[in-house]
Amino acid sequence: MLSVEALDLHYGAAQALRGVSVTAKAGAVTCVLGRNGVGKTSLLRAICGQHRSSKGRIVWNGEDISALPPHERARRGIAFVPQGREIFPLLTVRENIETGFAPLRRADRTIPEYVFELFPVLKSMLHRRGGDLSGGQQQQLAIARALTMRPKLIVLDEPTEGIQPSIIKDIGRAIDTLRQRGDMAILLVEQYFEFARDLADTYAVMDRGQVVLAGTRAEMVESDVRRRLSV
Helix, strand or coil, X not given: CEEEEEEEEEECCEEEEEEXXXXXXXXXXXXXXXXXXXXXXXXXXXXXCCCCCCEEEEEECCEECCCCCHHHHHHXXXXXXXXXXXXXXXXXXXXXXXHHHCCCCHHHCCCCHHHHHHCHHHHCCCCCXXXXXXXXXXXXXXXXXXXXXXXXXXXXXXXXXXXXXXHHHHHHHHHHHHXXXXXXXXXXXXXXXXXXXXXXXXXXXXXXXXXXXXXXXXXXXXXXXXXXXXX
């Protein structure tokens, strides 16, 4: 469904991505791994339209979307869960989730019930302000907001960062459930190796703006991947 083809990206004179190619398919999790500063978030920003690539193509369901603005990509079913969550602290949990209505037709502007099946704690907190939630609950809220968009591709940038272990397990179970639905492609950027390894159908390891290792989970040589993640 998603094909990133030989992508370059620059911030002024600095090159952040060099010929990066990644794919993501419905019913599967693609994990992008790497140390800080190797270009993982830049790749996701390019896919979601937050920063224009300087070379290469981003193809979604057969359409080259490289030049489309973020809101047009959202309307095509691409949802982004950013690093740091970026929820609205003064809005209620319900209001935060409902910001995911923006790309939807008016008739579709309801919160899917499966969102609360994945994250039942949110249903009991609908009237609390987003800023009053713990970090882990805010991460669940950010994912719920993205799922309310009815995405066909969900892009998650380090969803385990700063999260307590119990909620990391909840998020892992939620991602696995979304995979099993079979109608959504999942692209996950992660530094926590065990979390990524257990979820990945395919993986790509980045270093200095390039993909240096890639393959299926069955092909993964754990020692090689860990070596690329060590400082």
